[in-house]
Amino acid sequence: MQEKKSINVFWGMIFRKRKPAEVSRNQFLKTIPFFEDLTQKQLKTLALYLHERRYEEDEYLFEVNHPAAALFIIGRGEIVVENSTGKENSNQLATIKSGEFLGELALLDSSPRSASARATKPTETYALFRGDLITLEKEDPQIASKIYRTLAWVIGERLKATNRQVETTRKVA
Amino acid sequence: MKDSNRRFRAIFFYTLVAVAVTSILVFLIWSLRPMILPATIGILLAYLFRPLKTAFKYHWLPEPIRAAFIFSLLTGSLLLGISFVQDNIPNQKENLELQVRLKYKFNEKFEKIMGIDPLTGKGHSIYNLIAHDVDPIRSGINKYLQLSPEQSETFMKFKNGVEGYEPVSEVYYQYYLANTKKIPNKNDKKENLAANTDAPAAAKSNEPSLLIYLLGTLSVWLLMPIIFIFFLLDDGAIAQYFIKLVPNRYFELALTLQEKVDGAIGKYLRGISMECALVAISMVIGLWLVGISFKVSLIIGVLTGVATVIPFLGTVVGLAASIIYVLIAEDLSPLIPFVNIDNAAIAVILVNIFVHLLDNMVFQPVVLGSAVNLHPLVIILGLLAGSMLFGAAGVVLAIPAIVVLKVVSENTISGLKDYRII
Numbered sequence: 278m279q280e281k282k283s284i285n286v287f288w289g290m291i292f293r294k295r296k297p298a299e300v301s302r303n304q305f306l307k308t309i310p311f312f313e314d315l316t317q318k319q320l321k322t323l324a325l326y327l328h329e330r331r332y333e334e335d336e337y338l339f340e341v342n343h344p345a346a347a348l349f350i351i352g353r354g355e356i357v358v359e360n361s362t363g364k365e366n367s368n369q370l371a372t373i374k375s376g377e378f379l380g381e382l383a384l385l386d387s388s389p390r391s392a393s394a395r396a397t398k399p400t401e402t403y404a405l406f407r408g409d410l411i412t413l414e415k416e417d418p419q420i421a422s423k424i425y426r427t428l429a430w431v432i433g434e435r436l437k438a439t440n441r442q443v444e445t446t447r448k449v450a
Numbered sequence: 451m452k453d454s455n456r457r458f459r460a461i462f463f464y465t466l467v468a469v470a471v472t473s474i475l476v477f478l479i480w481s482l483r484p485m486i487l488p489a490t491i492g493i494l495l496a497y498l499f500r501p502l503k504t505a506f507k508y509h510w511l512p513e514p515i516r517a518a519f520i521f522s523l524l525t526g527s528l529l530l531g532i533s534f535v536q537d538n539i540p541n542q543k544e545n546l547e548l549q550v551r552l553k554y555k556f557n558e559k560f561e562k563i564m565g566i567d568p569l570t571g572k573g574h575s576i577y578n579l580i581a582h583d584v585d586p587i588r589s590g591i592n593k594y595l596q597l598s599p600e601q602s603e604t605f606m607k608f609k610n611g612v613e614g615y616e617p618v619s620e621v622y623y624q625y626y627l628a629n630t631k632k633i634p635n636k637n638d639k640k641e642n643l644a645a646n647t648d649a650p651a652a653a654k655s656n657e658p659s660l661l662i663y664l665l666g667t668l669s670v671w672l673l674m675p676i677i678f679i680f681f682l683l684d685d686g687a688i689a690q691y692f693i694k695l696v697p698n699r700y701f702e703l704a705l706t707l708q709e710k711v712d713g714a715i716g717k718y719l720r721g722i723s724m725e726c727a728l729v730a731i732s733m734v735i736g737l738w739l740v741g742i743s744f745k746v747s748l749i750i751g752v753l754t755g756v757a758t759v760i761p762f763l764g765t766v767v768g769l770a771a772s773i774i775y776v777l778i779a780e781d782l783s784p785l786i787p788f789v790n791i792d793n794a795a796i797a798v799i800l801v802n803i804f805v806h807l808l809d810n811m812v813f814q815p816v817v818l819g820s821a822v823n824l825h826p827l828v829i830i831l832g833l834l835a836g837s838m839l840f841g842a843a844g845v846v847l848a849i850p851a852i853v854v855l856k857v858v859s860e861n862t863i864s865g866l867k868d869y870r871i872i
């Protein structure tokens with residue numbers, strides 16, 4: 278173990294382990310749970326479908342009740358998820374940081390967004406559009422199936438968490 | 451205050467950029483308009499063959515090789531088509547024979563239908579009623595089909611035998627003799643001669659060198675395969691570039707719109723191409739069954755198929771071409787027992803009606819079912835407007851442009867409302 282660490286330190290000196298924002302897009306994508314099962318070649322293909330967007334501080338990625346169209350992966354910066362639009366009346370539900378993602382249900386249908394997402398600092402995102410995922414289904418089904426599998430896993434985990442929360446609330450009541 | 455100043459500067463800057471870009475675009479489109487047609491055809495072909503690219507998508511097959519393969523396939527088919535057309539284009543002798551035959555058969559059928567007695571020149575009662583209107587048309591057609599003195603001279607040379615050509619058959623010579631009796635008047639002859647002597651002189655004075663013209667055209671049309679390959683190789687980078695220019699607020703709306711427009715154009719283009727191909731195949735089979743030779747059926751079928759892009763024109767072209775051919779045909783070899791040379795015209799009309807019904811009741815609903823529904827009048831007006839504005843390029847661009855306009859106008863307002871922009 279000690280030997281492995283020393284090797285890592287050695288190689289780390291030469292090939293410095295960089296932060297997500299600094300690594301190349303493909304390497305960065307590999308760190309996102311959605312894409313961790315994809316091979317380098319598949320990541321290269323997927324990268325062709327991703328839209329790079331930059332947001333200023335307080336700019337909205339999407340707003341509550343707007344039709345959903347894309348999943349957003351945060352490359353650099355920070356996003357807050359709020360239950361409504363407008364800083365004054367809204368409650369913060371979550372904070373999404375670099376390497377995390379939001380709006381994944383947009384990959385399934387165009388149902389309205391259940392919350393708004395606002396950048397709290399200059400933020401870079403990668404957006405995956407639902408239509409592009411459908412194209413991938415036809416052109417590269419292996420990539421699409423891996424993304425859908427991960428999506429199913431994420432939704433399953435959320436459901437479990439919600440069930441636990443409901444159970445806890447019921448016990449408290 | 452600071453914010454409002456910045457906002458004002460941003461609006462000013464974007465307006466300035468928009469005006470500059472629009473002016474440059476208009477100037478470029480106008481200056482480079484000869485390139486519009488090859489570029490458009492290249493893009494549309496790439497659109498059309500995109501599913502083929504997906505069909506040949508194998509992990510071991512690099513993208514450029516795939517595009518090159520599709521391009522070779524297309525070029526090969528095109529060359530085959532050109533060689534087929536070249537083989538079937540009549541040579542000078544065949545052209546003259548066709549003209550002689552067409553004129554003779556036209557007069558023969560006309561006299562038969564109108565019951566005209568060749569000696570007295572009188573026809574049945576209906577003819578006597580409409581002779582005043584019909585005769586000028588007949589003489590106009592006769593004038594058009596009349597061989598000029600030079601053509602007559604060439605015809606006679608072929609009759610006497612020219613090296614490399616079979617002599618003109620006795621039947622056509624008899625037709626020629628019969629036709630010469632029907633020369634309308636001497637003035638026409640003079641007009642023909644004048645036209646024939648003046649035309650080359652006029653052409654010589656105004657026309658640039660043919661070589662320069664051909665080189666110019668070729669260099670512009672070289673653009674088509676290049677554009678085709680680049681658009682076929684494109685994996686969405688072009689669309690992504692334009693989406694990048696869209697402000698964040700409209701990002702998801704723009705993506706949704708782009709997907710809808712892309713899908714609509716693809717479906718319409720592929721649908722209409724499929725419809726045209728099916729109409730062409732049906733016509734070829736129908737005419738071949740009636741007894742028209744396979745090569746002629748193929749030519750008429752392809753013409754009808756291409757004309758099907760314009761509503762009703764396909765039917766008109768198919769009907770006109772097949773009836774004219776049947777009227778001048780010497781003999782037919784029908785595969786349907788009761789069809790013969792006398793009733794072939796009726797059989798051809800029935801084939802055209804059948805194909806038209808097949809197109810309306812089967813091909814259009816099945817092939818174009820989920821594609822954008824365009825009213826025939828909109829297509830005709832669009833094509834006319836396109837040809838008036840940009841010539842041939844306008845005709846090619848008109849339908850895709852109408853599809854884009856329709857999809858964008860249908861979806862933009864609802865999209866802007868959904869995203870609470872308006």
